[in-house]
Amino acid sequence: MSTHAMHEAEIGSPPPLAEPRPERNRLITVPFVLAVFAVIALGAVSLFTGVYDIWGREDGRDMFFITRVPRTIALMLTGAAMAMTGLIMHLVTRNKMVEPTTTGTTEWAGLGLLAAYLLVPGPTLVMRMTGAIVFSFVGTMIFFLFLRHVRLRSSLIVPITGMMLGAVVSAFSTFMTLRFNMSQVIENWFIGSFAPVQAGRYEHLWIIVAVTLITFLYANRLTIAGLGEDVATALGLHYHRLILLANALVAVCVGVVAAVIGNIPFLGLIVPNIVSMIRGDDLRSNLPWVCLTGMGTITLCDIVARVVIMPFEVPVSLILGTLGAAVFILILLRQRRSGRVR
Amino acid sequence: MITLQNVRKTYGGEVRIGPLNIEIPKAGITSLIGPNGAGKSTMLLMIGRLLKMDEGRIRVANMDIARSKSNDIAKILTILRQENHFITRLTVRQLVGFGRFPYSKGRLTKEDEAIISKYIDFFGLTDLEHRFLDELSGGQRQRAYVAMVLCQETEYVLLDEPLNNLDIARAVQMMEHLRRAADELGRTIVVVLHDINFAARYSDRICAMKNGQIAAFGTVDEIMRPDLLTDIFETRIEIIDGPYGKLAVY
Ligand SMILES: Nc1ncnc2c1ncn2[C@@H]1O[C@H](COP(=O)(O)OP(=O)(O)OP(=O)(O)O)[C@@H](O)[C@H]1O
Ligand SMILES: [Mg+2]
Numbered sequence: 001m002s003t004h005a006m007h008e009a010e011i012g013s014p015p016p017l018a019e020p021r022p023e024r025n026r027l028i029t030v031p032f033v034l035a036v037f038a039v040i041a042l043g044a045v046s047l048f049t050g051v052y053d054i055w056g057r058e059d060g061r062d063m064f065f066i067t068r069v070p071r072t073i074a075l076m077l078t079g080a081a082m083a084m085t086g087l088i089m090h091l092v093t094r095n096k097m098v099e100p101t102t103t104g105t106t107e108w109a110g111l112g113l114l115a116a117y118l119l120v121p122g123p124t125l126v127m128r129m130t131g132a133i134v135f136s137f138v139g140t141m142i143f144f145l146f147l148r149h150v151r152l153r154s155s156l157i158v159p160i161t162g163m164m165l166g167a168v169v170s171a172f173s174t175f176m177t178l179r180f181n182m183s184q185v186i187e188n189w190f191i192g193s194f195a196p197v198q199a200g201r202y203e204h205l206w207i208i209v210a211v212t213l214i215t216f217l218y219a220n221r222l223t224i225a226g227l228g229e230d231v232a233t234a235l236g237l238h239y240h241r242l243i244l245l246a247n248a249l250v251a252v253c254v255g256v257v258a259a260v261i262g263n264i265p266f267l268g269l270i271v272p273n274i275v276s277m278i279r280g281d282d283l284r285s286n287l288p289w290v291c292l293t294g295m296g297t298i299t300l301c302d303i304v305a306r307v308v309i310m311p312f313e314v315p316v317s318l319i320l321g322t323l324g325a326a327v328f329i330l331i332l333l334r335q336r337r338s339g340r341v342r
Numbered sequence: 343m344i345t346l347q348n349v350r351k352t353y354g355g356e357v358r359i360g361p362l363n364i365e366i367p368k369a370g371i372t373s374l375i376g377p378n379g380a381g382k383s384t385m386l387l388m389i390g391r392l393l394k395m396d397e398g399r400i401r402v403a404n405m406d407i408a409r410s411k412s413n414d415i416a417k418i419l420t421i422l423r424q425e426n427h428f429i430t431r432l433t434v435r436q437l438v439g440f441g442r443f444p445y446s447k448g449r450l451t452k453e454d455e456a457i458i459s460k461y462i463d464f465f466g467l468t469d470l471e472h473r474f475l476d477e478l479s480g481g482q483r484q485r486a487y488v489a490m491v492l493c494q495e496t497e498y499v500l501l502d503e504p505l506n507n508l509d510i511a512r513a514v515q516m517m518e519h520l521r522r523a524a525d526e527l528g529r530t531i532v533v534v535l536h537d538i539n540f541a542a543r544y545s546d547r548i549c550a551m552k553n554g555q556i557a558a559f560g561t562v563d564e565i566m567r568p569d570l571l572t573d574i575f576e577t578r579i580e581i582i583d584g585p586y587g588k589l590a591v592y
Contacts, residue, residue, distance in 0.1 A: 094430070220448030224440055226430055230392050230423045234491070236416025236444045280474050281431040284448070 035292050039076075042299040046072045049306050071197045075302050076295045077205040078194075078261055081253040083294025084215060084287070086268020090276070091226040091283055092246045093147055095158045096331055099268030100136075100254045101324070102159035104166030106265065108139025109258035110189050111173045117185050118176070125259060129204060133255030139169065140247050156332070192262030193315040194302055207256050211249055212291060219284035222246060226281065264298070265317055266324020271297055273331055297323075343368045344389060344498065344530065349398030351384055359384045359554040361398065366547070368403075369528040371520060373541035376551035377575055382534045383424055383502050385551070389532070390421030390500045402498055416444040421500040422491045424534070434478070434486045435471040438462055441493030461489040464519065466512075480507040488516065492523070499523070501533045505540065517544040538579075538590040542566050550574050566590065 047068050057063070086099040100106045112135025116123040123131070143162055150158060177183045215222070224232050225242040232239040257264055271294045272286075279286055301319040308314060343365060350360035359381040366372050374382040387393035389400055391407050400407040402419055420441075438461055442454040450458070462471050465485040475483055484507045491499065499520075505513045521544050523529040535541045541548050541562075548565040550558045552574050558565055565571075566588040571579040580591045 220440070220443065223430075223432070224443060227432075227437075227440070230421075231440075233392055233412060234390065234416065234421050235440065235494070236411075236413035238412060276431055280433060280436075282433075282436050 032288070032292075035289070035296070039292055039296045039299070042296055042303070043072050043076065046075060046299050046303055049303050066199045067197070070199050070202050071194050071302075072299070074194055074197045074202045074205055074261065075299045077208045078257050078264060079267065079294035079296070079298035080212060080291035081205075081208040081257055081294075082264050082267035082298070083271035083290045084212060084268075085250045085253045086270075087272040087275075087283065087286065087290045088215065088222065088246050088250055089268065090272050091222055091281065092243055093144075093158065094226060095155075096273055096276070097156070097159040097269065097328065098162065099266065099272075100250065101163075101166070101265045102269070103140060103143045103162035104169055105136050105140045105143070105250065105254050106258070106263055107166040107169040107173065108135040109133075109254050110186060110263065111135050111139075111169055111176075112255065113189055113258060114173055114176055114182065114185060117182055118180060125201075125204060129256055129259035131255075132258040133251050136254045136258070137247060137251035139165075140250055144243060144247060189258060189262045190317075191315040192257075192264045192317040193305075193313075194261060195313060195315075197261070202260055204256060205260055208253060211252050212287070215249055216284070216287055218242075218245060219287060223281070223283040226283075263317055265321050266327070267294055267298060267320055269324050269331075270320075270327045273327060343401075343403065344532070345399075345401045346385075346389070347399045347401075349385075349388060349395050349400060351381075351388060351393070351396050357554070362556055364549065364556055364559055366530065366532060366549075368530050369524060370546035371524050371531045371533060371544060372547045372549055373545040374532065374534045374549050374551060375536070375538060375541050375574075376557070380551040381554040382551050384554075386421065386500050386502050386532065386534060387423070390419065391415060392421060392423065413444060416494070416496075418496050419498040419500065420491050420494040420496045422487055422502060422504065424502040424506070431474045431476055433472050433474055434467050434489075435462060437475060437486055438467075438471075438490045438493050441490040441495075444494060457495065458493055461493045465489045465516075481509065481512060484508060485512065485516075492519075497528075497530060499529055499531045501531070503534050503536065505535065505537070513540065520544065538566075538571065542588050542590065543586055562588065 047064070050068065082100070089098045089100070089103065090096055100109075109132040112131035112133070113128050115135065116128045116131035119131075120127055143165060146161065146165075147158065173186055177186045221237055221242055222245075224235055224237055225239060225246070229239040232242065272290055275286055275289050275293055279289060298316065298320070301323065302316045305316045305319050306313045345366075346362045346364045348360070349362040350358070352358050362385060374386065376382055384393065388395045389402065389407065391412070395408075402415075405415065405418065407415065435458065439450060439454070439458050441461075442450060442458065446454050462468055465488065467482070467486060467489065470478065470482060475486065478486065484504070488501065488504050491501070501520075504516060508516060517540060520531050520533065524531055524546070533545075545562060547559065547561055549556060550565055550570070557574050558570055566581055568579055568581050571581070571590060575592075577592055582589050582591055
């Protein structure tokens with residue numbers, strides 16, 4: 001092609017290999033260290049917040065290890081888990097208003113608990129957990145399948161439909177509880193609270209550490225899945241397998257938390273949105289931040305829940321629900337302002 | 343070499359694409375032209391395994407697209423869709439970096455970083471590399487996606503309307519870059535273009551499609567004929583000799 005040869009001079013040589021300027025998403029930065037300390041401080045406050053006088057009483061030390069320590073660990077693990085589910089769901093659905101509460105996943109987990117009680121009289125924690133995980137998985141799957149037929153992924157239709165799905169499931173659960181006289185089960189679940197946490201009753205929450213590690217290992221793949229099926233395929237990934245994986249990670253988190261603690265609403269909405277506004281959507285570098293912010297937020301909410309009407313306490317889900325509603329509206333307003341509601 | 347044998351695709355019973363039979367030789371640029379709905383994207387997507395064919399066989403570099411492992415294909419072939427640009431809050435650099443995924447699996451080496459920088463610089467995105475994609479203009483975003491795809495550095499590159507949203511200078515730059523990749527690195531590039539003159543100036547071969555069929559396939563001189571183009575686009579098209587070769591006037 002002579003015409004091309006003619007232009008070779010103008011174009012010059014191929015682009016020289018530039019200096020490597022890696023994106024330094026270093027984890028250990030000053031803000032991160034400060035955040036770690038803040039969460040540790042909150043944990044300490046949580047350890048020493050409560051009516052029981054752990055210094056004065058003789059069995060104070062025992063009580064400290066039987067209730068306070070487990071409660072604080074449970075808070076941290078739950079906070080990380082629920083914030084992470086939100087992050088994963090935002091990524092694979094590309095909708096910032098999606099999280100277990102707005103997709104029906106939570107309600108499915110509740111139904112799963114109920115199913116365990118219906119199938120086995122006096123189910124063990126493991127049975128309840130399995131029920132919740134399996135039902136969460138199925139429920140999230142149904143939601144993702146529905147999502148395949150929605151073109152406007154970022155629209156409000158998505159969470160609204162999710163909540164409607166959740167309402168249907170929840171209505172069914174209510175019917176079952178009334179029919180079989182088990183309203184206690186659903187009530188305990190619905191009012192997620194850390195008050196009953198004590199040694200011997202929360203240890204299954206450690207599963208969340210494993211889920212977090214898996215999420216971290218697959219972080220890049222999940223981020224690519226967030227770029228859509230075509231980009232993922234072009235880069236040699238199996239999109240549908242990744243969606244299944246994301247689905248499973250979410251189901252395990254929601255199921256475990258549902259069985260051990262109960263319903264923890266909106267944490268997956270609040271935390272990842274705040275992190276995303278500041279740091280963007282890269283899962284791998286955001287995950288530590290999201291876990292940390294989740295821990296901090298839920299611990300703070302729990303401390304508030306314990307002190308507002310001392311010596312009694314309100315369920316932490318109440319505080320989170322209020323905060324979540326506020327953040328939900330904030331996101332809507334932000335999107336409207338930047339004209340990104342499409 | 344890309345070979346299509348009796349490839350067919352039917353959409354919902356009415357729209358039929360194919361049978362497509364074509365052999366696109368190795369190295370060089372092949373442009374796909376044709377009116378809207380001719381089947382250009384369909385053909386490209388099937389070659390790039392983003393769309394399943396109903397019948398037939400596609401081989402790229404002797405690999406059967408339908409039977410090979412997706413990750414193996416990703417090392418020899420990459421594809422960019424016409425409008426797949428989801429707006430995620432990734433930075434330009436993070437996005438382009440994902441082009442190295444088939445090799446690095448996310449652990450970018452120094453070499454990877456240098457390659458990423460090279461493409462970012464080349465597409466004039468250096469100053470924007472830490473900006474989030476949702477803070478870019480349409481053309482800047484298009485460039486970022488093309489940079490990601492080229493960062494994969496595959497033997498075969500399929501691009502569906504890569505000049506979308508680009509101004510003339512950027513469009514020329516992009517085509518010159520593709521030209522160079524074909525000439526110097528021996529890349530095989532298949533690109534859907536709407537501007538016949540861009541196709542004529544930068545391609546080695548042109549494949550013209552119409553009504554789901556390949557209407558003509560040949561060198562630029564063979565395709566840049568007034569009767570043939572008038573027939574394909576159903577619009578009067580004249581060909582004149584310009585300073586850089588043949589020009590279509592319509
Ligand atoms: N998902 C689909 N479902 C049904 N019909 C489709 C689908 N995708 C494409 N078609 C039809 O197949 C035909 C070829 O479409 P294709 O996208 O390949 O055209 P194209 O040549 O790329 O057009 P354009 O220049 O507009 O991009 C068109 O008639 C189109 O309506
Ligand atoms: Mg097209």
